[in-house]
Amino acid sequence: MTKTALVTGAASGLGYELSLLLAKDNYNLILVDIDAPNLKKVKSELNIAFKCKVDIIIKDLSKPNVALEIYDEIKDISIDVLVNNAGFGLFGTFSGTDWERELDMLHLHILTTTHLTKLFLDGMLKKGSGKILNISSLAAFQPGPLMSIYYASKAYMLSFSEAIANELKGTGVTVTVLCPGPTKTDFQSVVSENNIDNKIAFNMACPSKVAIYGYRAMHKGKTVAIPGRFNKFLSVLPRFLTRNSATSIVRKIQDKNRDL
Ligand SMILES: NC(=O)c1ccc[n+]([C@@H]2O[C@H](COP(=O)([O-])OP(=O)(O)OC[C@H]3O[C@@H](n4cnc5c(N)ncnc54)[C@H](OP(=O)(O)O)[C@@H]3O)[C@@H](O)[C@H]2O)c1
Structure with a gap:
């Protein structure tokens, strides 16, 4: 029987790449995004290329x-795969950033992700199978001055995903949290304020490769997926530093890369 996947933020970047992988594997797709023109283009493209x-x-x-x-x-459609991918970044000091934008980010990254997971998990548990892929970030592993709410919201996604992955062991439902480092998508142009060729570009991954990594991890039922050796190293580094030092290092990198 054909399975169905729901992907948020599917109109571009990682969500688009993950949708391609699901379509290649013959999943029926429900794609959600705020960007109507691009989402319609993705639908047409997938309709031409896949069955x-x-x-x-x-x-x-x-x-x-x-x-x-x-x-x-x-609700009449049984969801086999839920990908909570939609997200955006916001750069600047907390005292200077726009509250409405931050409220949107907290709703999107935290409340909507959590609520979608709760709602669709119920059907997965009744079937005894299902996969949830939450897109967090390397930002989840330490505080992030100049992107404070983004880093904190991604830390929530990591912690939440790991906790429920543990609770769901043995149920047939798995939860994977993908934590990419900098990836060449529209996201970077937003957080870099049109400075996409900033100095983190040396570590900038290709979105299709990041998506393949996350997709395979999801199918294996792996809990935390960090693409790239350097990113894996960066994810464990804060454990060997004081919280203060880790935060100061992120601040220095942000200052240097973003030319504030
Ligand atoms: N790229 C990176 O360096 C990087 C690194 C680590 C983690 N991530 C995470 O990866 C995920 C995907 O980002 P991406 O890099 O693929 O960026 P992207 O190319 O900008 O794709 C994100 C998609 O989500 C949509 N979206 C944003 N806000 C939305 C909302 N309120 N409602 C519905 N859709 C919304 C965007 O639409 P609009 O374009 O119209 O806003 C866009 O189509 C995000 O959660 C991001 O935090 C990205």
């Missing part, structure tokens, strides 16, 4: 109760 059924839902996932709206819209 799977592609439905799109155009929604701002940073608004309250949006997870329930999506669930109600598709």
Whole structure:
């Protein structure tokens, strides 16, 4: 029987790449994004290239109760794979950044991700199978001055995913949290304020490779997936430093890379 995957933030970047991989594996797709023109283009592209059924839902996932709206819209469809990918970055000192944008980020990264997981997990548990892939970040492993809310929200996603992955052992449902380092997508142009060729570009990964890494980890049921050896090293480095030192190092890197 054909399986169905729901992917958020599917109109570009990692969400688009993950949707391609799912389509190649013959999953029917429900793709969600705020970017209507690009999401429609992705649907047309996938309809031409693959046999799977592609439905799109155009929604701002940073608004309250949006997870329930999506669930109600598709509740007759059994979801086998849930990819919580939609996200964005915001750069600047906490005292100077825009609260409305930060509220949207907290809703999107924390509340919508958690609520979608809760709603679709129920059906997965009843079937005794399902896969959840949450896209966090290398930012999850330490505090991030100049991107404080982004780093903190990604730390939430990592901690939440690891905790429920443990609770779900033996149920047939797995939770994987992908923690990419800098990846060449539209995300970087937003957080770099149009300075995409900033100095972190040396460690900038290709989105298709990051997606393949995360996709395979999800299918293996691995809990934490960190693509790239250097990123794996960076993820454990804070354990050997004081919290203060780790935070200061991130601050120095941010100052240097983003030319504040
Ligand atoms: N790229 C990196 O360096 C990097 C590193 C670590 C983790 N990540 C994470 O990877 C995930 C995917 O990002 P990406 O790099 O693929 O960036 P991307 O190319 O900008 O893709 C993100 C997609 O999510 C959509 N989106 C943003 N806010 C939304 C909302 N409120 N409701 C619905 N859709 C929304 C975006 O639409 P718009 O373009 O219209 O906003 C875009 O289509 C994010 O969670 C990000 O935090 C990225």
